[in-house]
Amino acid sequence: MRGVARISIAIILSLVVTILTAWSGLAMWYRLPFAEPGRAVACILFILFGFTIIIALFSRIRFRALAVFVAAFAAVLVWWSTIKPLADADWAPDVARQVTGTYDGNRLTLKDVRAFEWRSDTDFTERWTTRTYDLSSIQTVDLFMSYWSGTKIAHVIMSFGFAGGDYLAWSIEVRRRRGGEFSPIADLFKSNPLVIIAADERDVVGVRSNVRGEDVQIYRLKASPDAARTLLLEYLSDANALSAAPKFYNSITTNCTTTIVKMMRAVGDVVPLDWRLIVNGYLPDYAYARGALDTRMPLSDLRALAHIDDRARKSGLSPDFSRLIRIGVPSPSRSGYAP
Secondary structure, eight states, X not given: OHHXXXXXXXXXXXXXXXXXXXXXXXXXXXXXXXXXXXXXXXHHHHHHHHHHHHHHTTSTTHHHHHHHHHHHHHHHHHHHHTOOOOSSSOBOGGGSOOOEEEEETTEEEEEEEEOOEESSSSOEEOOEEEEEXXXXXXXXXXXXXXXXXXXXXXXXXXXXXXXXXXXEEEEEEEOOBTTOOOOTTGGGSSOSBEEEEEEOHHHHTHIIIIISOOEEEEEEOOOOHHHHHHHHHHHHHHHHHHHHSOOBOBTTTBSTTHHHHHHHHHTTOOOOOOGGGTXXXXXXXXXXXXXXXXXXXXXXXXXXXXXXXXXXXXXXXXXXXXXXXXXXXXXXXXXXXXX
């Protein structure tokens, strides 16, 4: 029986060592400050080291081997903790600035609101603006889902509607360097900082629907003006904090969906853990089940009306973009909503 127990423990420890070795190897591959050959050698050597430890776990030197591995992994963690996000770099133009702002009573002033004019992904007119909004005139919150890789993964944008037809969209993105590309795997390993963008809808939504050809959908949320105002100020608080102390983007733990969930919890909304918060293409299903969307019709009908691509392309990114993409999209009754 003791022999079976030893083997069982060795198997469990082997699985743990395998996972930690794989993570360490990938961390070295993505983050060691060496040229590609040097990173490859370090990654391979650590994987071979982990494989040797696994073999030793089934021998008489198992405890010494485990101690050596713990010490080596602790050294990796110490090195990992020294990697901090850059505050300044040659950022891609569309993520070059972090929005910041202040508010006094109901007067909200935002600096570096993005208002690009897009002709293609590489041909655009840069424009960053300073704007003032009346917080007492917030009326709506809308959820945009931009599907860029099938139906399971999407980019999430929240947009706040004001009296008079103005909309302010917030997008949580990877702060890429100029010429860099988004990589879900690389961004698990401290590759790029996080950036919060505040922008015109015809910029941050239109570039996805009209320029990149993504499947963009809009869902109008059942949110009271007070709840919308509180959530907007939470965005502002996070944006100001990010400007002062940069954080890394992480494809699983700190992305466009998880950060929004954190904000909603911060303002007092209950957001139960759910697999659809990770596989975020199903976020509309989650919101519908929670009663945050218009439940007077089946979700399939709501989704059919949510696609904006045809209306967006016909609008030609005109100044009337926000109104035109909402034509035919039902807006839920907000009566009885508890933020």
